[in-house]
Amino acid sequence: QTVVTQEPSLTVSPGGTVTLTCASSTGAVTSDFYPNWFQQKPGQAPRTLIYSTSNKHSWTPARFSGSLLGGKAALTLSGVQPEDEADYYCLLYYGGWVFGGGTKLTVL
Amino acid sequence: EVQLVESGGDLVKAGGSLRLSCAASGFTFSNAWMSWVRQAPGKGLEWVGRIKSKTDGETIEYAAPVKGRFTISRDDSKNTLYLQMNSLKTEDTAVYYCLGATSGAFDMWGQGTKVTVSS
Numbered sequence: 001q002t003v004v005t006q007e008p009s010l011t012v013s014p015g016g017t018v019t020l021t022c023a024s025s026t027g028a029v030t031s032d033f034y035p036n037w038f039q040q041k042p043g044q045a046p047r048t049l050i051y052s053t054s055n056k057h058s059w060t061p062a063r064f065s066g067s068l069l070g071g072k073a074a075l076t077l078s079g080v081q082p083e084d085e086a087d088y089y090c091l092l093y094y095g096g097w098v099f100g101g102g103t104k105l106t107v108l
Numbered sequence: 109e110v111q112l113v114e115s116g117g118d119l120v121k122a123g124g125s126l127r128l129s130c131a132a133s134g135f136t137f138s139n140a141w142m143s144w145v146r147q148a149p150g151k152g153l154e155w156v157g158r159i160k161s162k163t164d165g166e167t168i169e170y171a172a173p174v175k176g177r178f179t180i181s182r183d184d185s186k187n188t189l190y191l192q193m194n195s196l197k198t199e200d201t202a203v204y205y206c207l208g209a210t211s212g213a214f215d216m217w218g219q220g221t222k223v224t225v226s227s
Binding site: 001040051052057091097100101 | 143145152153154169171172213215217218219220
């Protein structure tokens with residue numbers, strides 16, 4: 001069974017920078033896994049931030065960026081805002097899709 | 109306005125069946141690859157399955173926990189995605205979301221419909 005691992009929780013100060021990672025139990029994450037990143041706030045449906053490693057949608061704030069870092073997919077938030085407090089999920093492709101367990105980001 | 113609206117969620121007994129629908133509007137549904145994603149109470153997101161567009165062969169993939177019990181289909185004439193759920197288990201209790209992908213990117217989510225499976 002493939003497992004996708006994310007940090008369960010992270011805390012960042014307003015204006016700071018934080019990187020969330022997404023690791024695969026099968027080995028290094030590459031662009032062939034088409035990493036996606038989603039944001040979910042309490043009581044809301046998720047929304048897509050990043051697709052295919054680093055591509056942004058028109059609604060994705062510029063402070064969000066996706067990359068590959070040390071064999072993992074990564075989501076970096078630069079200049080964090082209070083409204084960025086949310087759960088973040090990555091999604092990787094293995095022939096079917098598998099979500100990571102999610103990272104609860106606290107802005108404090 | 110791009111919109112996905114799920115319906116059909118309900119309370120059902122274990123072993124029962126339910127069909128969810130996802131009505132699409134504001135985009136060319138027939139070209140989209142559509143997925144179902146679920147979220148159990150207080151838990152993370154779980155991919156359920158995906159159906160490609162007709163032009164891409166309408167290929168369907170399922171996650172292991174639902175394979176053989178759930179069936180995804182689409183009716184492009186009605187701009188609607190379906191999820192037929194049979195042999196339901198208590199662990200299928202979740203909010204079910206439909207998720208659309210156009211031009212290779214996941215981009216639109218519905219608001220979800222709640223399914224509760226009682227023992």
